[in-house]
Amino acid sequence: MNQTRNQLLREIQRWQFRIVELTLFLDTHPNDQRALADYNQSSQRLRTLVDEYEKRYGPLSNWGLAPSGSPWAWACGPWPWETGI
Amino acid sequence: MWVYVKHLEHPISVSRPDPAFAKVLITQYGGPDGEFSASWRYLSQRYTMPTRQTKAICTDIGTEELAHLEMVATMVHMLTRDAGPKQMEAAGWGGHYVQHGPALYLQDAAGVPWTAAFFQSTGDPVADLTEDMAAEQKARATYERLICLATDPGIRDALRFLREREVVHFQRFGEGLMSVQEYLNNKHHAWPGYDLPKTRPGS
Numbered sequence: 100m101n102q103t104r105n106q107l108l109r110e111i112q113r114w115q116f117r118i119v120e121l122t123l124f125l126d127t128h129p130n131d132q133r134a135l136a137d138y139n140q141s142s143q144r145l146r147t148l149v150d151e152y153e154k155r156y157g158p159l160s161n162w163g164l165a166p167s168g169s170p171w172a173w174a175c176g177p178w179p180w181e182t183g184i
Numbered sequence: 185m186w187v188y189v190k191h192l193e194h195p196i197s198v199s200r201p202d203p204a205f206a207k208v209l210i211t212q213y214g215g216p217d218g219e220f221s222a223s224w225r226y227l228s229q230r231y232t233m234p235t236r237q238t239k240a241i242c243t244d245i246g247t248e249e250l251a252h253l254e255m256v257a258t259m260v261h262m263l264t265r266d267a268g269p270k271q272m273e274a275a276g277w278g279g280h281y282v283q284h285g286p287a288l289y290l291q292d293a294a295g296v297p298w299t300a301a302f303f304q305s306t307g308d309p310v311a312d313l314t315e316d317m318a319a320e321q322k323a324r325a326t327y328e329r330l331i332c333l334a335t336d337p338g339i340r341d342a343l344r345f346l347r348e349r350e351v352v353h354f355q356r357f358g359e360g361l362m363s364v365q366e367y368l369n370n371k372h373h374a375w376p377g378y379d380l381p382k383t384r385p386g387s
Contacts, residue, residue, distance in 0.1 A: 111191065115189070115193070120352070123245065123248070123353075123356050126244055127356055128359075159190050160187050161187065164187065179190060183338075184195050
């Protein structure tokens with residue numbers, strides 16, 4: 100289970116970083132059409148992966164961006180500083 | 185407001201405890217050119233940025249620096265969590281062990297605590313953005329020294345990632361500065377944030 104969970108999380112991490120980099124680039128290049136298209140495609144891909152993760156393991160972000168099963172899944176580990184992911 | 189995402193920006197693996205390396209690495213947690221200084225420098229300066237680009241860049245780089253702070257904290261934590269008191273003492277970190285145990289504390293490599301004097305927030309976007317560019321170069325130089333000292337491949341990989349981000353941020357701040365210079369060259373702006381009619385009586 101952990102292997103699959105961690106693999107999915109690593110995949111999310113890679114797409115999330117792509118979005119971070121594109122966000123900074125677009126802040127100073129707001130009309131770059133290639134970057135905008137890349138951002139929109141990457142954002143869609145990230146959303147799909149995060150939805151899949153959250154359906155299986157509970158919220159990946161706090162403050163209500165995803166529903167929780169019972170018991171309250173957000174407070175369950177693992178935390179990033181425990182796993183290094 | 186901020187949303188926390190429950191994963192690191194880039195993965196970290198640590199193969200063995202190494203409190204001696206944690207002791208020097210912690211400067212990127214709470215030292216003058218560390219990630220805490222970086223994040224709050226940009227997040228404090230963003231309120232007086234005059235252009236669309238610089239408001240966004242200070243917010244987004246400031247936020248990314250919080251993710252870097254978490255990466256550095258995770259490395260220090262993983263390097264020390266399995267080190268015993270004697271191992272901490274042998275690494276020259278007995279003082280930290282006595283005062284903080286295995287906890288994270290905002291300090292530099294010499295144990296000097298973090299202080300707000302580590303950065304400026306002048307309200308002048310040219311002064312602030314040139315400080316930000318210098319800050320990115322100072323952090324890059326520090327990461328390069330840390331890479332020279334690091335032996336663990338997982339740590340070296342994370343440090344290389346962080347070093348590269350400093351280079352990207354330097355570039356983005358430079359582009360932000362160009363947007364401010366363009367804004368100031370507009371005849372309606374005498375100096376940052378002040379419009380001529382409001383500051384020159386009778387005009």
